[in-house]
Structure formats: structure tokens, C-alpha cells
Amino acid sequence: MTTPQKPWKKSVGLRLLDGGFAVLGLTLSGLVVLTSPMAGPEAVGFVAIPVIAIINFLRVFREGATARMNALATTLIMSAFLFLITPWLSVMGTVVSRGRAAIYSGFFTHDMRITPPKSALDMGGIKHAIIGTVIMVLLASIISVPLGILSGVYVTEIRGRFTGLVRFITQAMSGVPSIVAGLFVYSTFVLFFESYSGIAGAISLAILMIPTVARTSEEVLKLVSEDLRFAGYALGSTQSRNVFKVVLPTVRSGLVTSAVLGVARVAGETAPLLMTAQYFIASKTNPFDGPIASLPTYIFNMFQTGNRNSVDRAWGAALVLLGLVFVLFTFARVVTSARRRR
Amino acid sequence: MRVWGTVSDVAVQRRELKFKKPGIDRFFHFVVTTGALVSLLVLGLIAVFLFLRGFQIFKDMGLSFITGSLWEGTGAPGEPTTYGIAPMLVGSIVLSLVAVVIALPLSVAAALFIEFYTAPRLKKFLVSLLDLAAAIPSVIYGLWGFFILAPRATEWAISLNHLFGWFPLFHVPAPFFDGSPFIGGMVLAVMIAPIITSVAREVFSQTPPDQISAAHALGGRKWSAIRYVALPFGRSGIIGGAMLGLGRALGETVAIYLVVNIAFKTNLNILFTGSGNIASMIALKFGEASQYEVKALLAAGFVLFAFTLAVNMFATYIVNLSKRKSA
Amino acid sequence: MTLSLNGIVGRGEFERMLDISVADGEVLAITGPNGSGKSTVIHTIAGLIPLRSGKLQSDGTTWDEPATNTWIASENRTCAVVFQDIRLFAHMSVISNVAYGLRARGVRKDEALSRSETLLARVGLTSFGNRRPNDISGGERQRVALARALVLEPRVLLLDEPLSAVDAASRSGLRELLPELLSGFAGSTILVSHDPADVEALASATLQF
Numbered sequence: 001m002t003t004p005q006k007p008w009k010k011s012v013g014l015r016l017l018d019g020g021f022a023v024l025g026l027t028l029s030g031l032v033v034l035t036s037p038m039a040g041p042e043a044v045g046f047v048a049i050p051v052i053a054i055i056n057f058l059r060v061f062r063e064g065a066t067a068r069m070n071a072l073a074t075t076l077i078m079s080a081f082l083f084l085i086t087p088w089l090s091v092m093g094t095v096v097s098r099g100r101a102a103i104y105s106g107f108f109t110h111d112m113r114i115t116p117p118k119s120a121l122d123m124g125g126i127k128h129a130i131i132g133t134v135i136m137v138l139l140a141s142i143i144s145v146p147l148g149i150l151s152g153v154y155v156t157e158i159r160g161r162f163t164g165l166v167r168f169i170t171q172a173m174s175g176v177p178s179i180v181a182g183l184f185v186y187s188t189f190v191l192f193f194e195s196y197s198g199i200a201g202a203i204s205l206a207i208l209m210i211p212t213v214a215r216t217s218e219e220v221l222k223l224v225s226e227d228l229r230f231a232g233y234a235l236g237s238t239q240s241r242n243v244f245k246v247v248l249p250t251v252r253s254g255l256v257t258s259a260v261l262g263v264a265r266v267a268g269e270t271a272p273l274l275m276t277a278q279y280f281i282a283s284k285t286n287p288f289d290g291p292i293a294s295l296p297t298y299i300f301n302m303f304q305t306g307n308r309n310s311v312d313r314a315w316g317a318a319l320v321l322l323g324l325v326f327v328l329f330t331f332a333r334v335v336t337s338a339r340r341r342r
Numbered sequence: 343m344r345v346w347g348t349v350s351d352v353a354v355q356r357r358e359l360k361f362k363k364p365g366i367d368r369f370f371h372f373v374v375t376t377g378a379l380v381s382l383l384v385l386g387l388i389a390v391f392l393f394l395r396g397f398q399i400f401k402d403m404g405l406s407f408i409t410g411s412l413w414e415g416t417g418a419p420g421e422p423t424t425y426g427i428a429p430m431l432v433g434s435i436v437l438s439l440v441a442v443v444i445a446l447p448l449s450v451a452a453a454l455f456i457e458f459y460t461a462p463r464l465k466k467f468l469v470s471l472l473d474l475a476a477a478i479p480s481v482i483y484g485l486w487g488f489f490i491l492a493p494r495a496t497e498w499a500i501s502l503n504h505l506f507g508w509f510p511l512f513h514v515p516a517p518f519f520d521g522s523p524f525i526g527g528m529v530l531a532v533m534i535a536p537i538i539t540s541v542a543r544e545v546f547s548q549t550p551p552d553q554i555s556a557a558h559a560l561g562g563r564k565w566s567a568i569r570y571v572a573l574p575f576g577r578s579g580i581i582g583g584a585m586l587g588l589g590r591a592l593g594e595t596v597a598i599y600l601v602v603n604i605a606f607k608t609n610l611n612i613l614f615t616g617s618g619n620i621a622s623m624i625a626l627k628f629g630e631a632s633q634y635e636v637k638a639l640l641a642a643g644f645v646l647f648a649f650t651l652a653v654n655m656f657a658t659y660i661v662n663l664s665k666r667k668s669a
Numbered sequence: 670m671t672l673s674l675n676g677i678v679g680r681g682e683f684e685r686m687l688d689i690s691v692a693d694g695e696v697l698a699i700t701g702p703n704g705s706g707k708s709t710v711i712h713t714i715a716g717l718i719p720l721r722s723g724k725l726q727s728d729g730t731t732w733d734e735p736a737t738n739t740w741i742a743s744e745n746r747t748c749a750v751v752f753q754d755i756r757l758f759a760h761m762s763v764i765s766n767v768a769y770g771l772r773a774r775g776v777r778k779d780e781a782l783s784r785s786e787t788l789l790a791r792v793g794l795t796s797f798g799n800r801r802p803n804d805i806s807g808g809e810r811q812r813v814a815l816a817r818a819l820v821l822e823p824r825v826l827l828l829d830e831p832l833s834a835v836d837a838a839s840r841s842g843l844r845e846l847l848p849e850l851l852s853g854f855a856g857s858t859i860l861v862s863h864d865p866a867d868v869e870a871l872a873s874a875t876l877q878f
Contacts, residue, residue, distance in 0.1 A: 042494055065775035066563055073565035077459065080451030084539070087532040088475040091486045147384075150377025158374055166378050173385040175586075175654035176647060177593020179621040183643045184388045186628060187395065187636055207388065210381050240370030268479020271595035271625055296481045296596075303485060303600065311489075318482045325477050333470065556756040558743035559715045560770035561821060566744075570769060574760040 021059065025052035045086075049079040095318050102316025111293075113282035117302055117310035126317050128283040129298035132198065135287055136277060136294060137267055139202035140209055145259045147206075148213025152258075155214075156221040157243055167218070174211035181207040182272030190276055198287030201277030201294065205266040212262040220254030221247065257332045264328040268321055270296035295321045389647065396641025399425060407641060413606055413627075417634025425638040427620060427645065429608040433523070434619035434646070437598065438591035440527025440612055445535040446584050452535075453542035454568060469540070476536035484600030487529035492601060495525045499613045511612055518615040521603030526617060529601050530594060534587035541586060541661065545579025546572050578660050585657030592650050595621040620646040671857040672825050676723010678706070678713045684721060685709070689876060691825075691857035698860045698868040701878025707861040708753060711829045714859065715750045716743035727825055744773070748825035749818035753861075755810050755834055757802040763813050764789065764798035770821045788816040792846060808839020815850065824856040831860070832867055847871060 029047035033040075053075040060067040107125040115124030151170060155163050185204040190196055224247050232242035248255070278291035279301045295317055302314035400407060403425055410426020417423045456468045499519045506512040549572045557567035573580075598604075598619055604626055605616030618626075624639050624646075631639060673690040685706050691697045699707050712718045713733070714725065719740070720733035727748070732741045749770065757766050764785050771781035789797060792812040802810055811831060818826060831847065832840055848871060851858060862868055868875055 040494070040497075042498075066566060066773055067775075070563040070565040073568070074459075077451045077455050080448045081455040084448045084452045084535055085471070087486075087491070088471070088478075088536070090490060091475075091478060091483065091532075094486055094490055095482060147377055147381040150374050151381045154374050154378035158371060160371075160375060160378075162375075162378065162382065166382050169382055169385050171658060172651055172655065173388075175589050175593075175650055176388070177595070177621055177650055179593065179595040179624050180392070180643045180647050181388070183624055183628065183640060184391060187640055188391070191633075191636070207384065210385065214381060238364050238370075239367045241366070243370070264477055268477075268481065270479065270481040271621065274596075274625060275628055296479060299481050299485065300596065300600075303488075314485060318485055321479060322482060325479065326474065329474055329477060552752075552754065552756050553758060555717045555743070556750075556752060556758075557769070557773070559717060559748075559750040559752075560773060560817065561744045561749075562769065562773035563744050566773040570761065570773075571758060574758075 018056075021055050022052055025055050045083070049076070049083070052079070092322070095315065095322050098312070098315040099317075099319025099322075102312045103319065107316060111281065111283045117305040117313065118307045119309065121309055121312055124313070126295065126298055126313075126320060128280065128293040129295045129317060130320070131283050131285060132201075132277070132280075132292045132294040133267060133296075135285065135292070136198055136202045136205055136273070137263055139199065139287060140205035140266060141259065141263060143202065143206040144209035144262065145213055148210050148258070148262070149217045149255060151210070151214040152217030152221050153243065153248075155218050156224075157239070157247065166214075170211045170214040170218075173207075174215055176208075176211075178204075178208055178269050179271040179275070182275035185272070186275040196276060196278040196291040197289070198277055198284075198292040201273050201292065202287060204272035204276045205269060208269060208272065209262040209266050212265050213258050216258030216261060217255055220251045220258060223254070224250055253335045257335050260328050260332040260335070264325050264332070267324055267328070268296055270300055273297050274300065295324075389644075392640050392644040392647060395637050396644045399638045399641040403638075407638075408645070411606075411608060413638075416632035417638075418632070423634070425635075425641075427623075427642050429606055430618055430620045430623045430642070431645070432608050432610070433617045434592050434621070434649075436523050436610065436612065437526050437530060437602075437617065437619055438588050440523055441530035441534055441591045442584055442588050444528060444531040445538055445587060446580075448531075449535045449538035449583070449587075450542050450580055453539045453546055454572070456539070457543050457546040458564065458568060458572070469543070472536045472540045472543075476540065480533060480594060480597045481600070483529055483533050484597035487525070487532075487597060487601040491529060491532075492520065492525050495528055496520055499524050503613050511610070513611050514614040515611065516614075519613060521601065521615050521617075523602070523609060523612045523617040526598050526602035527612070529597050530591045533594065533597060534591050537590060538580075538583040538587045541583030542576060542580050545576040545583075545661075549575045578663050582657045582659075582661035582663075585653055585660065589650050589653040589657060592619070592653065593621055593646060594619070595625050598622045599625055672714070672727045672859075674710075674714065674720075674723070674725045676725065677721040678709050678718075679721045680706070680709045680712075680718055683709065685878075687723075691859060691874075693855060693857060695873045696851055696858040696860055696871055698862060698872030698875045699878060700862060700865070700868055700875060703863065705878040707863075707878055708829055711750065711827045711859065711861055714825065715748055715827055716741065716746050746825075747823050748827055749821045749823035750827045751811075751814045751818050751829060751831050753829040753833065755814045757810055757813060757817070759802050761802075762798065763794070763800050763802065763805070766802065766813055767817045767820050770817065774821070785816070785820055788820040789813075791819075791850070792816045793842075806836075806839060808835045808843060811835050811839070811843060812846070815846075819850065819854070826851075826854060826856060826858045828858065828860045830862055832862070832864065844870065 026044065026048050029044050029051050032047050033043045053072055056071040056075045057068050060071045102121050104122050108130065109127055110123070110125035111128035112124045151166055154160065155167055181204045184207070185200050189200040189203060228246060228250065229242065232246045273294050274297055277294060277297065279297040280291040280293050284292055299314045299317045299321070302310040302317065403410070406426050408431065409428050410424060411428045412424045412426050415421050415423030456465055460468065496519045499522060502512055503514055553571045554567050557571050562570065599622045602618060602622070603616045604618040604622050606618065607616060609617045620642050624643060628636065628639055671691060671693050675688045677684055677686050679685065683706050687710065689697060699710060701707055709718065713720055716732065720735060722735050724731060725733040731739050732746055733739065758769065761769070764782060767785035767788060768781040771784060772778065786798065789795060792815055794809060794812055794816070797805065797809065802813065811834060815831070832843055835843060851871060860871055
């Protein structure tokens with residue numbers, strides 16, 4: 001197999017030239033935008049893409065049709081990429097810059113029990129939301145991680161009569177809209193007990209988590225080589241011993257990753273929690289005691305309240321939530337790469 | 343003959359030995375099977391439950407539950423009650439289609455860029471960025487859509503209408519451009535683009551390097567190698583990724599709820615204010631719903647569920663097809 | 670002198686010093702056991718792997734010279750390769766495979782197709798244009814690969830074991846076709862083969878690895 005290695009990369013000078021022409025294109029587009037009714041940086045972007053494409057097209061004009069197509073395609077592909085990552089960077093940038101305003105020393109240690117949403121930003125906080133999220137995500141994990149991993153073990157180790165069915169259902173359920181899970185728990189649990197509750201929220205999250213955990217743990221368990229399994233049996237080990245002492249320990253970090261990814265997925269779920277746990281202004285730790293707050297529903301509520309300070313609070317909580325997802329992701333990645341290195 | 347008989351006897355004995363499981367193994371099997379069946383039950387139960395609960399509505403409303411465009415009444419005796427989800431079904435489809443139409447070309451180009459135009463270290467970083475973008479909670483996308491994107495997108499919508507207003511899709515009956523399917527679709531596009539991009543990139547990364555080097559050795563430039571080798575090779579992966587994105591967009595609740603002016607009407611003028619999808623309708627109505635209306639919402643949930651399931655199954659099938667082809 | 674390579678080629682751990690030159694119309698055969706690095710020479714000349722040191726020239730143009738950091742990209746070299754593992758594009762018809770290089774060099778579509786048809790006729794595959802590579806025999810695929818390289822009218826033709834991926838029955842047909850094609854070819858040819866009989870029949874000079 002020959003993977004083309006490329007010493008014939010573009011030289012620094014050529015790259016600078018490319019950059020120079022891109023800047024030229026941007027400047028031209030800026031001038032066009034200034035002299036037209038259009039306005040704003042995004043208009044410059046819209047105009048710049050065709051302008052730079054045309055410039056690069058003309059630069060290689062004499063080299064023939066394929067060179068021209070190549071220049072055009074390269075420019076368009078790069079612009080499309082930049083065009084696409086702009087909103088993501090904008091989301092992350094906005095969350096950080098606007099969220100900072102709401103965060104003060106007491107943001108994590110106060111709740112909204114005595115603070116109306118519109119009051120100044122040096123009062124109140126998200127303690128209740130963090131507690132609620134932790135409780136519900138923890139409960140959801142306690143339910144779903146064992147069930148998900150057992151499903152994975154069933155599909156890869158026991159391979160019993162229901163293997164196909166289990167695999168099909170987990171596959172199918174992993175794409176279920178979260179609102180459907182919320183609606184299910186609402187119409188059974190919440191209506192039956194006539195109360196929103198943390199446990200209802202946890203169950204709806206668990207429903208969303210099981211397929212994620214089951215699928216990723218199946219993927220991980222599939223990577224265990226058959227030799228390792230047979231080696232265990234050849235030494236006279238029972239299947240249960242083999243699974244617990246050989247198979248599961250080999251993929252421990254992979255299973256941790258699957259659980260963490262499951263948590264990352266549900267920690268930001270809003271719709272099902274709106275229907276099951278709702279929102280509450282004070283901190284509480286009892287998941288059976290009526291509505292309970294969480295970070296996503298806090299954001300949702302502060303947004304709906306709609307005045308300047310409450311919206312700032314929403315951004316502040318968004319920053320905390322995004323940070324949480326980021327930490328979980330980095331953690332999963334570190335665990336995975338540690339396993340690869342081993 | 344005697345010798346043969348002995349050998350097979352031994353073999354039979356061995357097999358019996360192997361089949362007699364020790365008690366601990368039987369217990370282990372029991373636990374694992376129970377766990378798998380419980381998750382099976384929980385997940386399968388949802389579909390069955392939604393269908394059974396919704397069944398009464400399907401029976402009472404008939405086909406007009408899908409085709410009707412009125413949502414009235416509480417189901418109390420004597421009160422005229424009709425439930426039809428057509429506007430929201432159409433809304434779900436319009437919003438997701440706008441999203442896919444915007445996201446697909448950009449995502450494919452971005453996937454090509456990441457796979458074929460970047461150095462390995464930048465590629466690794468960008469793949470992590472994709473994963474992270476896919477994991478940003480939808481409520482944050484909704485917040486951003488409302489405050490950052492919508493004001494700008496409204497301007498773009500006005501320009502689009504100004505230029506192409508003669509085309510029915512971009513026509514508006516009155517000059518109201520806020521909270522339109524166009525803006526909702528754009529937020530969805532930003533949300534599903536990471537999914538489409540990572541699926542497409544993964545498929546592109548499996549393009550046989552031999553074929554790419556063959557293309558170069560025959561005088562193909564990068565674009566030519568992409569156009570004639572990578573794109574045809576990745577075609578089914580691209581379609582599958584787009585379908586996965588479509589599935590995600592169909593079921594999105596909060597982002598739509600925050601960005602779009604939820605209105606129970608069929609709106610095909612994508613630049614005009616007001617639309618909604620089934621998911622956002624459920625979120626809007628469940629709180630004040632009567633018992634009978636909850637059943638109707640469950641029925642709507644079942645329709646959404648079935649629709650998303652079909653799209654996702656198709657997507658998975660296509661992605662697997664392309665994986666098998668490369669294996 | 671058309672093609673000259675004086676330097677070290679290598680891949681991974683493997684390295685080898687070479688000094689070869691091939692004139693127009695000449696066929697240089699490189700022979701040797703499997704794994705002796707014959708294909709590495711082909712891939713280096715085609716620009717798929719870099720030259721370690723020294724100089725690679727064709728028609729007075731330098732293709733690779735690490736000392737002066739001169740590298741010509743694969744697609745800009747006037748050479749064409751028939752790979753050992755053939756590497757036809759499976760999703761394209763036979764005629765599109767042959768026309769690929771011409772289209773990539775900017776030849777108009779109808780002209781590219783008509784030139785490809787001529788070449789297909791020369792390798793004896795007149796009516797094969799619309800078939801897919803997976804629907805034809807190994808020997809036929811090898812002919813397509815030859816046509817795909819020759820249609821470019823390259824200055825340098827690189828043949829990597831052109832007879833090895835072929836079953837015995839089609840091999841004799843190709844044995845007749847190859848000398849015919851090579852005698853009509855104006856540029857320099859490098860032929861990699863481990864079969865002394867082929868070398869005997871085709872080569873004007875031999876390099877033993």
C-alpha cells in the first residue's frame with residue numbers, strides 16, 4: 001500500500017501568496033459591501049467567497065481547464081469549511097463572553113429561592129440547578145449504566161436467542177426524539193402520581209441513556225479478541241469468571257468512556273426534563289419531592305422570563321453547562337487515548 | 343469398527359461435559375439475560391405504550407388525525423373535538439428539509455477539507471471540535487439562535503425575499519420575517535452539520551489510498567481525485583449522514599421552541615413568520631392538556647416516533663452498506 | 670537521454686542506491702525476487718513516494734532533487750503507471766477509466782472519449798467501453814490498465830509486474846500484445862518483472878536487483 005507522502009507541499013512563500021490574495025479578495029469585498037446597501041461582517045463574507053474564488057480561478061487561468069477547476073474547488077471547499085465552523089465558534093464564543101457577566105463568587109452557592117430572576121447579578125445563583133442535574137444524572141446512570149452494559153455483554157458474550165432483537169431495539173431507540181421519552185414518562189409516571197419529580201426526570205434521562213451505553217459498550221466488547229476469551233476457557237475457567245476476570249477488565253476504560261458519553265449526552269437534555277421534573281426555584285435533594293431544577297430547565301426558564309438580568313443568568317448557566325459537557329468529553333477522550341497507548 | 347465406536351463415545355461424553363454449565367454460570371446467564379431483557383422491555387414498552395394510548399385517537403379521528411389541520415377541544419362530552427396534526431407534520435418536514443439543504447453541501451465540503459486538505463494534527467483537533475459541536479446541548483443552540491443568529495438571519499431573509507420574492511418558496515403574504523421556518527431551519531442546520539460532517543468524513547477516510555494515488559499517478563489533481571474517487575466512493579455515506587441529520591432535526595424540540603414563532607398553521611412560505619414541529623407542539627400543549635388531549639399528544643408522539651425511526655433505520659442501513667463495501 | 674535516476678530510493682527501513690538512465694524507445698527491465706524493492710523504484714519515479722537523495726530527471730526537467738528541495742507533484746509528471754494490483758476505479762465504466770487521465774489533464778470530453786476508444790481497440794477491447802471493471806476478466810482488466818496508461822501518451826511508461834496479476838490463459842495473449850504496444854511507444858519504459866522469460870522478450874537492458 002502506498003500512502004502518498006508529500007514532501008512536495010506548498011512552500012511558505014506560495015502559502016503567503018495564497019493568503020495575500022485572500023486578503024486582497026476580502027478587501028475588495030469590503031469595498032463592495034461599503035458601497036452597497038448591504039452591511040455587516042457576514043455580508044463581507046458572503047461577497048468574499050465568490051470574489052476570492054474568481055481571483056484564484058484567474059491566477060491559474062493559463063494552466064488549463066483542470067487547474068482552474070482545481071483552484072475553484074479548493075477555494076469553495078475551504079470557504080465552506082470556514083463558513084461552517086463560524087457558527088460553532090460563535091456559539092462557544094458567545095456562551096463564554098456573555099456567560100461571564102452572570103458569574104460571580106456566589107453563583108454556585110446560591111439558589112433563586114429569595115432572588116427574583118430580574119434582580120441584580122450579584123444575587124442568586126444556580127446551586128439548585130447543579131444539585132438537580134447531578135441528582136437526576138446520577139440516578140439515570142445508576143439505572144442505565146448497568147442495564148446498558150448488561151445488554152452489551154448479552155449481545156457479545158452470551159449471544160442468546162434475543163441477540164438480534166436487543167441489538168435492533170437499542171439501535172432503533174438511540175434515535176428516538178427526546179421529547180418522546182419525556183412524553184412517555186409524563187403520561188405514565190407524572191400523571192399517575194399527579195406530580196413532577198426528580199425521579200421522573202431521571203427515568204426519562206435513563207431511557208435516553210440506555211441505548212447510548214448499550215451500543216458503545218457493545219462496540220468496545222467486540223474489540224476483545226476471541227483468542228483472549230478462548231485462552232480463558234482453555235485454562236478451565238467458567239464463563240462468568242472469564243467475563244468478570246478477563247473480558248470486562250480488559251475493556252474497563254472503554255466502558256467508562258461509554259458511560260461518560262452517555263452522561264454527556266443527557267446532561268444537556270431539556271425537553272424531557274420540562275415534561276417530567278419541571279423547574280423549581282430552591283435547592284432540594286429529595287428526588288421524590290415534587291418539581292426539581294436542572295441546568296437546562298434553569299436556562300430555559302430564565303430565557304422565558306425574558307428580562308435583561310434573567311437572560312444573563314441563562315447565559316451564565318449555559319457557560320457552566322457547556323463547561324460540564326466539555327469536561328466530560330475531554331475526560332472520555334483522555335481515558336480512550338490512555339487505553340490506546342497501553 | 344470397534345475402534346471407531348470408542349472414539350465417538352469419548353466425543354459424546356466430552357460434549358456432555360461441556361454442556362453441563364456450573365451453577366455460577368447459570369446464575370451469570372440469568373443476570374445478564376435479565377438485564378438485557380429489562381432494557382429491551384423498557385425501550386420496547388415505549389413504542390407499544392405510545393401506540394396503545396394513541397390507538398383510541400387514531401380510531402376516533404381516523405385518517406384526519408394525519409391530514410386534518412385543526413386542533414380543538416378537550417374531548418369532554420358534548421364538546422366538538424378534532425385533532426389533526428397536518429400543519430405540524432408539514433412544519434417538521436419543512437424545517438428539517440431547510441436544515442438539510444443548508445447543512446448538506448457545507449458539511450460535505452467541510453468533511454473533504456478536514457480529510458484531504460489538513461495536516462494530521464490539525465485534522466485531529468478539528469475532529470474533536472466536530473464531536474464537541476455535536477454535543478452542545480440544544481437549549482444552548484436555541485439561546486444562540488434567538489440572540490445571535492435570528493437578528494442577522496432576519497436581514498438575510500429580507501434580502502432573499504427582495505431578490506427572489508417572485509418564487510413561491512420565498513414569497514411572504516405580509517412583511518413579517520421573524521421566527522420563520524427559514525430561521526428555525528438554519529439553527530437546525532448548525533446543529534446537524536457536525537453529525538453529517540463526521541459521518542461523511544469517516545466514510546471519506548476509508549477511501550482506498552491506492553485509488554487516490556492511482557488518480558494522482560495518472561495526472562489527476564486533488565480535485566480530480568476527489569471528484570472521481572472520493573465522492574463516488576463516499577456517496578452512500580453522505581446520504582446516510584444526511585438522513586441521520588434529518589432524523590435529529592425531525593425530533594428537535596427546544597431549539598425550535600425558542601427560535602420559531604410556534605403557530606399551528608401550515609406555512610410553506612419559508613421566510614414568513616410562524617411554524618412549528620410535532621415535538622415543539624407537544625412541549626407547548628402538554629401542560630394544559632386534558633386527559634383525552636394527552637392521548638392525542640401521545641398519538642402525535644407515536645407518529646413522530648415512527649417517522650424518525652423509519653428515517654434512522656434507513657440511514658443506518660445505508661451507512662452500513664457503505665462500510666461493508668469498503669471492508 | 671530521457672529518464673535518469675541517480676540516487677537513493679527507499680521506503681521505511683528499505684533503501685537502495687541506483688544509477689539508471691533510459692533513452693527514448695528503450696525498455697529497461699528491473700528483475701529480482703519479491704520484496705527486493707522493485708516497486709519502490711516505480712513509485713518513486715511516479716512521485717508517490719519521495720526520493721531519499723540524489724536526482725531524478727526526465728527530458729532535462731528535474732522531478733525530484735531533495736538537496737535543492739525540488740519536487741514535482743505526481744500529477745504534473747509526464748509519466749503513466751500500470752500498477753501491480755491494477756487499481757482500476759471500480760465505480761467507473763471501462764471507458765471512463767481510460768479517459769480519466771485525459772479528463773484530469775483537461776482534454777475535452779468527446780475528444781478524451783474518442784482517444785480512449787482508439788486505445789481500447791489497440792489493446793483488443795473494442796466493445797468493452799461500457800462494462801464495469803468488476804464484470805471483466807483479470808486479463809481484460811490488465812489490458813484496460815495498459816490502455817489507461819498509454820492513452821496519456823506519456824514520456825515515461827512504468828509497468829509494475831504487468832503479467833503477474835493475470836491467469837495463465839490470458840497471459841499468453843498479453844505476451845503477444847505487450848511487445849506490439851511497446852514497439853509503438855516512443856518514450857522510455859521501465860518494466861518490473863520477476864519472470865526471466867518476459868524480460869527476455871521485452872527488455873533492451875536489464876537491471877538485476
